Amino acid sequence: MSNENKKGPCCGEQTPTVPGTQPCRGGPMTGGVEFPLYNPAQESGPPVFSPRPHWVKGFVETAAGRIPLVDTSLVFRDISGGWKARWGINRMDYKIPPGLYGVGNPNDTSPVLVTANYKMSFDNLRKELPGLDAWIMVIDTNGINVWCAAGKGTFGTAEIVKRLGAVHLSRIVSHRTIILPQLGAPGVAAHDVRRLSGFRVVYGPVRARDIKEFLGSGMKASREMRIVEFGFLDRLFLTPIELVGIRKHLVILAAAAFIAHLTGLITISLSSLYPFIGAILIGTVVTPALLPWVPGRAFALKGWFLGLLWTLAVIYVRGGSFSYESVFNSLALLLVLPSISAFQTMYFTGASTYTSLSGVKKEIRFAMPAIVASASAGVASWLAGLFIYH
Numbered sequence: 001m002s003n004e005n006k007k008g009p010c011c012g013e014q015t016p017t018v019p020g021t022q023p024c025r026g027g028p029m030t031g032g033v034e035f036p037l038y039n040p041a042q043e044s045g046p047p048v049f050s051p052r053p054h055w056v057k058g059f060v061e062t063a064a065g066r067i068p069l070v071d072t073s074l075v076f077r078d079i080s081g082g083w084k085a086r087w088g089i090n091r092m093d094y095k096i097p098p099g100l101y102g103v104g105n106p107n108d109t110s111p112v113l114v115t116a117n118y119k120m121s122f123d124n125l126r127k128e129l130p131g132l133d134a135w136i137m138v139i140d141t142n143g144i145n146v147w148c149a150a151g152k153g154t155f156g157t158a159e160i161v162k163r164l165g166a167v168h169l170s171r172i173v174s175h176r177t178i179i180l181p182q183l184g185a186p187g188v189a190a191h192d193v194r195r196l197s198g199f200r201v202v203y204g205p206v207r208a209r210d211i212k213e214f215l216g217s218g219m220k221a222s223r224e225m226r227i228v229e230f231g232f233l234d235r236l237f238l239t240p241i242e243l244v245g246i247r248k249h250l251v252i253l254a255a256a257a258f259i260a261h262l263t264g265l266i267t268i269s270l271s272s273l274y275p276f277i278g279a280i281l282i283g284t285v286v287t288p289a290l291l292p293w294v295p296g297r298a299f300a301l302k303g304w305f306l307g308l309l310w311t312l313a314v315i316y317v318r319g320g321s322f323s324y325e326s327v328f329n330s331l332a333l334l335l336v337l338p339s340i341s342a343f344q345t346m347y348f349t350g351a352s353t354y355t356s357l358s359g360v361k362k363e364i365r366f367a368m369p370a371i372v373a374s375a376s377a378g379v380a381s382w383l384a385g386l387f388i389y390h
Contacts, residue, residue, distance in 0.1 A: 047068065047096075047097035047098065047099030047100075047101075047138075053096070054075065054077060055070050055071050055075075055078065055123075055126075056068045056069065056070055056071075057069055057070065057071045060102050060105070060106065062171075062172045063168075063171045063172060064100075064167065064168035064169075064171045064172050067100050067101065067102050067106075067135075067172070068099075068101050068102065069101070069102045069103070069104075070101050070102070070103060070126050070136070071126070072103060072104075072126050072127055072128075072129050072130040073127070073130070074123055074127050078119075078123050081094060081119065082119075082120045082123065085119075085120055086237065086238075086240045086241055087240045087241070087244055088240075088241055088244035088245070091143075091241070092143055093143065094118065094119045094120065094143060095117045095118055095119055095142075095143030096117050096119050096122055096138060097117070097138075098117045098138045098139055098140040098163060098166075099137075099138060099163075099166070099167055100135060100136070100137050100138075100167040100169065100172070101135070101136040101137075101138065102134070102135055102136070103126060103129045103132060103133065103134045103135075103136060104129070104131070104132055104133035104134065105133050106133045106134055106135050107133065108172065108173050108174040108175075109173070109174060109175065110133045110134050110135055110173065111134050111135070111177070111179055111215055111219075112134070112135045112136075112137055112169065112173060112177070112178045112179060113125065113134055113135065113136050113137070113178075113179050113204070113211070114136075114137045114138075114139060114160065114178050114179065114180045114181070114184070115136060115137075115138055115139075115146060115181065116138070116139065116141040116144060116145055116146045116149050116155055116184075117138045117139065117140055117141055117142075117143060118141060118143050118144055118145045118146075118149075119143075120145065121145045121146055122136070122138060124208050125208045125211070127208075128208045128209050128211055128212065129211070129212075131212075132212065132215070134215075135169075135172070135173065137163060137164075137167060137169065137178065138163075139155065139159045139160055139163045140154070140159060140163070141154040141155050141159070142154050146181050146183050146184045147183040147184075149184070149187065150183065150184045150185070150186045150187035150188070151186060151187065152187075153187060154187075155184045155187045155188070156187035156188055157187070157188050157189045157192045157193055157196075160178075160180075160188065160193055160197075161192075161193055161196045161197050164178070164197045164199055165197070169199070170198065170199075176198050176199050176200055177199065177200045177202055177219075178193075178199050178200070178201060178202070179202050179203075179204045179219065180201055180202070180203055180204065181203070181204055181206075181208075182203045182204060182205060182206045182221075182226065182228075183206060183228070185203055188201065190203075202219050203221075204219075204221070205221050205225035205226070206225060206226065206227065206228050206229075207225070207229075210224075210225045213225075232289060235288050235289050235291060236285075236288075236289050238288065238348075239284060239285045239288055239289065242284040242285070242288065242344070242347055242348060243284050243285070245284075245347060246280060246284060246344065246347075249280075250280075253276070257273075271318075274314075275310075275311070275314045275333060275337055276337070276340065278310055278314070278337075279307055279310060279311070279336075279337040279338070279340040279341045279344075280340060280341075280344055282303065282306050282307050282310050282341040282344075282345075283303045283307065283340060283341040283342065283343065283344025283345045283347075284344045284345075284347070284348075286306060287299075287302050287303045287306050287341065287345045287348070288345070288348045290306070291348075294306060298363050298366075298367065299345045299346050299348060299349050299363060300342040300343070300345060300346050300363060300367035300370075300371065301342070301367075302345055303338075303341040303342040303343070303344060303345025303346070304338045304339070304341060304342035304345075305338075306341060307337050307338030307339070307340065307341025307342060308334070308337075308338045310337060310338075310341065311333050311334050311337040311338055314333060314337070315330050315333060315334075327385075328381050328382065328384055328385025328388075329381075329382060329385055331378070331381045332378045332379070332381040332382035332385070333378070334378070335374045335375065335377050335378030335381060336374070336375050336378035336379065336382075338374070339371045339372075339374045339375040339378070340375070342367065342371055343371050346363065346364065346367060349363070
């Protein structure tokens with residue numbers, strides 16, 4: 001469940017059963033069905049820790065061996081780790097070993113919840129399970145959350161079937177049902193999971209906080225449980241990683257500005273930098289936070305619109321005169337700053353519920369040439385004013 005690099009099968013060959021996969025030899029059987037993506041020579045049994053994580057509080061004995069029991073309370077280390085991941089600190093290593101875990105005092109009739117091995121996804125699920133007896137099957141998504149992993153192909157049919165065999169789930173539980181997060185549905189073919197493993201897929205609620213109510217109602221989801229919310233705070237919480245993602249751009253911009261300063265083309269000061277810093281923040285923070293209220297459908301257009309408002313405010317505050325030099329500089333700002341905001345806003349397409357892969361590709365195809373052309377014309381205008389009037 002989640003509140004939120006395609007990985008191939010173990011054989012890496014073609015097969016007529018599931019596209020891109022072929023049954024591996026020696027897989028375990030359940031109800032006469034072989035787990036085609038599981039190779040016992042690769043990995044088997046419960047996850048191995050060295051050292052033991054702080055969130056593992058004990059073990060439970062099963063027919064498939066000792067399964068780790070996890071705590072349902074988050075400590076400061078978990079919370080701070082999540083915040084650091086949001087800021088890109090140790091982000092790609094913020095994951096846990098895939099495998100089977102227990103919560104409470106699980107037995108062979110306990111429900112099986114499936115989630116990604118991104119630790120924030122795992123934490124968001126386990127903290128909602130106090131008082132429940134359940135199993136958590138963590139699949140290998142390369143440390144990516146459920147939603148993004150479903151789009152990338154790592155939270156998918158192949159990995160789920162493989163993991164069912166690796167953890168020997170058919171020996172641990174007497175039922176044949178696994179509960180997947182609704183946000184993982186795009187990457188999973190439920191009928192193939194059942195055909196290849198014998199396990200039926202049930203999609204749980206969007207939010208992990210609803211899992212208790214979902215289980216208590218006989219695995220029936222209300223309409224509210226199916227609605228994907230992406231409110232102001234949800235969007236705002238995603239902006240730190242957007243800011244971290246522009247580090248390379250800032251380094252390049254700073255290097256170019258420093259060279260221009262050394263050559264005497266510009267004088268670096270706060271007054272010369274704040275328009276560009278503001279344009280970047282418009283694209284990475286302001287537009288994503290205000291996304292549904294900004295006119296336009298395309299992300300680039302939304303960023304360009306708010307970038308234009310910012311540029312007009314900058315020109316007004318600067319009190320631009322009617323000299324020809326000022327006209328060239330103002331024109332440069334009008335062409336460059338909204339382009340920067342539009343470009344940065346497009347990065348948020350991968351974090352939004354408002355986009356699709358085909359829509360993003362289409363937007364990039366049309367928006368990028370316009371952004372490059374506008375920024376280039378702005379630089380040309382600035383250079384013209386610089387060389388004509390100096």
